[in-house]
Amino acid sequence: MQETKIRTPAEDMPPSRPGWIRAVAILGVGALLIATLYGAWQAVAGSDDPQDPAVPANPDPDFSLTDEQAIERFEELNERRIQAYERTDLSLVSRFAGPGPFKNQVIDELRRLRQDKVTAKPSFNTEYLTVTSNTPTEISFEQAVLFDLRFYDESGKDVTTKGKPERLVIDWTMRPSDQGWLLSESVATKAEPVDK
Secondary structure, three states: OOOOOOOOHHHHOOOOOOHHHHHHHHHHHHHHHHHHHHHHHHHHHOOOOOOOOOOOOOOOOOOOOOHHHHHHHHHHHHHHHHHHHHHOOHHHHHHOEOOOHHHHHHHHHHHHHHHHOEEEEEEEEEEEEEEEEEEOOEEEEEEEEEEEEEEEEOOOOEOOOOOOOEEEEEEEEEEEEEOEEEEEEEEEEEEEEOOO
């Protein structure tokens, strides 16, 4: 008679696979997952190929302003300029003036005021301010102002020795920089004395 052998659960399991097969399988599944995610990301993000005509290589930033925006920016910069003179504050200069002769002139004038231990109190009453040219790289203005300048010592005494109120016509130029539009030129084209 045949003998019946009772099988244990350990005998029902197939022989175990070597460990390296399991490691290869895990790495294969991981690589497949990474490739799928990368492909999906590329589809969403678009092509990184610089030769792709749909994607500009290095687009130039657009610094364009409307005339109204240009006037607003000019008034903001002009207010900072006046504050710099009233406070003889050199740290304000880079907040309204771009690099060049205009900025250098303002710095020299503020240093002279500090040396003389006086502050300036400029008075600008704008009669008109007009945009004369507006491009993405330069905006020009014409401004007519009634201008008066007084100087005060540290005690607050008016020490102005010369100068009378004038009506000035000034041509201004703004150019874009990494800080936005800044004043770069100022030329008085007309000056007429004004009777008080």
